[in-house]
Amino acid sequence: MSVIRLLVLGAVRQHGRAHGYQVRNDLEYWGAHEWSNxxxxxxxxxxxxxxxxxxxxxxxxxxxxxxxxxxxEYEITEQGTEEYLRLLREALTSYDQKPDVLSAGLGLMVDLxxxxxxxxxxxxxxxxxxxxxxxxxxYTPEDGPxxxxxxxxxxxxxxxxxxxxxxxxxxxxxxxRGGAYTFAGEGEPFVGVLADGEENPYxxxxxxxxDVR
Amino acid sequence: MSVIRLLVLGAVRQHGRAHGYQVRNDLEYWGAHEWSNxxxxxxxxxxxxxxxxxxxxxxxxxxxxxxxxxxxEYEITEQGTEEYLRLLREALTSYDQKPDVLSAGLGLMVDLxxxxxxxxxxxxxxxxxxxxxxxxxxYTPEDGPxxxxxxxxxxxxxxxxxxxxxxxxxxxxxxxRGGAYTFAGEGEPFVGVLADGEENPYxxxxxxxxDVR
DNA sequence: CCCTCGCTAGTCAAAGTTGACTACCTGCCC
DNA sequence: GGGCAGGTAGTCAACTTTGACTAGCGAGGG
Numbered sequence: 001m002s003v004i005r006l007l008v009l010g011a012v013r014q015h016g017r018a019h020g021y022q023v024r025n026d027l028e029y030w031g032a033h034e035w036s037n038x039x040x041x042x043x044x045x046x047x048x049x050x051x052x053x054x055x056x057x058x059x060x061x062x063x064x065x066x067x068x069x070x071x072x073e074y075e076i077t078e079q080g081t082e083e084y085l086r087l088l089r090e091a092l093t094s095y096d097q098k099p100d101v102l103s104a105g106l107g108l109m110v111d112l113x114x115x116x117x118x119x120x121x122x123x124x125x126x127x128x129x130x131x132x133x134x135x136x137x138x139y140t141p142e143d144g145p146x147x148x149x150x151x152x153x154x155x156x157x158x159x160x161x162x163x164x165x166x167x168x169x170x171x172x173x174x175x176x177r178g179g180a181y182t183f184a185g186e187g188e189p190f191v192g193v194l195a196d197g198e199e200n201p202y203x204x205x206x207x208x209x210x211d212v213r
Numbered sequence: 214m215s216v217i218r219l220l221v222l223g224a225v226r227q228h229g230r231a232h233g234y235q236v237r238n239d240l241e242y243w244g245a246h247e248w249s250n251x252x253x254x255x256x257x258x259x260x261x262x263x264x265x266x267x268x269x270x271x272x273x274x275x276x277x278x279x280x281x282x283x284x285x286e287y288e289i290t291e292q293g294t295e296e297y298l299r300l301l302r303e304a305l306t307s308y309d310q311k312p313d314v315l316s317a318g319l320g321l322m323v324d325l326x327x328x329x330x331x332x333x334x335x336x337x338x339x340x341x342x343x344x345x346x347x348x349x350x351x352y353t354p355e356d357g358p359x360x361x362x363x364x365x366x367x368x369x370x371x372x373x374x375x376x377x378x379x380x381x382x383x384x385x386x387x388x389x390r391g392g393a394y395t396f397a398g399e400g401e402p403f404v405g406v407l408a409d410g411e412e413n414p415y416x417x418x419x420x421x422x423x424d425v426r
Numbered sequence: 427c428c429c430t431c432g433c434t435a436g437t438c439a440a441a442g443t444t445g446a447c448t449a450c451c452t453g454c455c456c
Numbered sequence: 457g458g459g460c461a462g463g464t465a466g467t468c469a470a471c472t473t474t475g476a477c478t479a480g481c482g483a484g485g486g
Contacts, residue, residue, distance in 0.1 A: 004443090035371060041445075041468085045441090103370060110363055149395070151244075157315065164373070258472070262472085
């Protein structure tokens with residue numbers, strides 16, 4: 001799955017109606033340019049592609065109210081909502097070692113209700129367990145460990161990541177079970193998008209060391 | 214950086230001279246289809262592209278010795294070797310949260326000598342530290358933590374990954390310092406590629422649960 | 427002796443990603 | 457009131473990735 005589609009659908013859905021630049025700003029607000037490949041080109045491409053596929057409805061262009069060229073506004077369709085929820089559930093459930101997918105799921109999980117989010121994360125724990133069992137079984141040479149030489153470090157690294165990822169997920173489940181955050185149907189939702197004209201407090205200033213991609 | 218180029222250069226280099234299908238088999242032997250996007254299309258594309266750029270030298274096609282269409286054989290050029298070492302050093306040094314890049318680096322690190330591998334991994338530890346400091350400073354709201362709501366979980370997840378990744382790296386450094394594995398210039402190298410006709414003990418059998426991509 | 431199965435070796439179109447580029451407008455300084 | 461810095465909104469060509477497809481050959485069964 002491409003994480004871009006999930007992020008873009010989530011942003012459009014929370015706005016009700018949004019143009020590309022707004023989506024782009026939301027993703028920056030979420031920090032997505034730091035932990036995923038959310039770049040202008042990818043975002044506009046995803047919007048057009050999903051409009052073509054019926055996941056979004058593209059309204060005719062409207063003249064800009066704040067300078068710049070006119071803009072196309074998008075609304076999510078029913079089919080798009082289904083796809084959004086499918087992607088979101090998958091992001092929270094599956095263990096695929098791509099941290100950007102989980103990050104996107106975390107940012108959007110409050111679109112589900114608390115019970116479902118918990119159930120998905122529990123399922124995630126089971127997925128990690130299954131993955132770990134299958135991999136350790138499959139890649140253990142008959143002649144005992146160590147036969148793989150330094151190649152074995154790769155598997156050790158995966159397994160370590162899986163274990164610490166499971167530990168972190170367990171902590172998250174506890175926090176949610178303990179009442180943290182506001183989920184769907186629990187009153188005032190957390191405002192996850194920027195209103196038109198609102199300033200982004202996390203806008204990119206100068207780059208900092210360690211930044212990548 | 215694309216992990217495919219690093220893997221393909223590494224495979225061709227260890228063979229001396231290899232055709233696409235051989236590279237494809239090596240990557241499967243390394244398990245790369247599990248933890249990276251190493252697929253036939255990507256591999257053949259990388260070979261052609263790097264040949265065009267002078268990193269590989271493409272020999273004229275030779276008829277297959279084992280059925281199937283004729284095949285093109287590749288050899289790494291001097292320029293390709295330079296690029297290979299550059300990519301490998303980068304993979305071991307930089308902290309970019311893409312586990313596939315580090316995995317590739319681990320599989321190929323023995324092409325460097327022990328002292329350099331250790332120095333690069335030490336540098337990696339420092340990179341993680343810098344990244345962590347910058348990120349926690351940058352994304353801490355003035356009004357205290359918790360202002361971010363559930364969005365803060367994303368950053369918590371990154372930071373947790375960085376910390377456990379650093380811990381694992383430290384362990385690896387200890388193992389290498391303690392004499393594990395055979396690095397460049399230390400006698401009989403570990404055989405990391407399959408000879409022509411040799412069977413891959415880790416060839417894909419049935420898929421196992423938890424597999425993704 | 428023929429036919430199918432599976433392995434060998436690779437191609438291709440469609441989709442996604444990247445980074446640089448453009449055009450427009452506003453506010454502000456001189 | 458001219459011009460230019462900076463924000464707004466988006467396009468585009470080049471490149472990479474994906475997944476499905478093809479064609480040739482040998483082994484083995486009937």
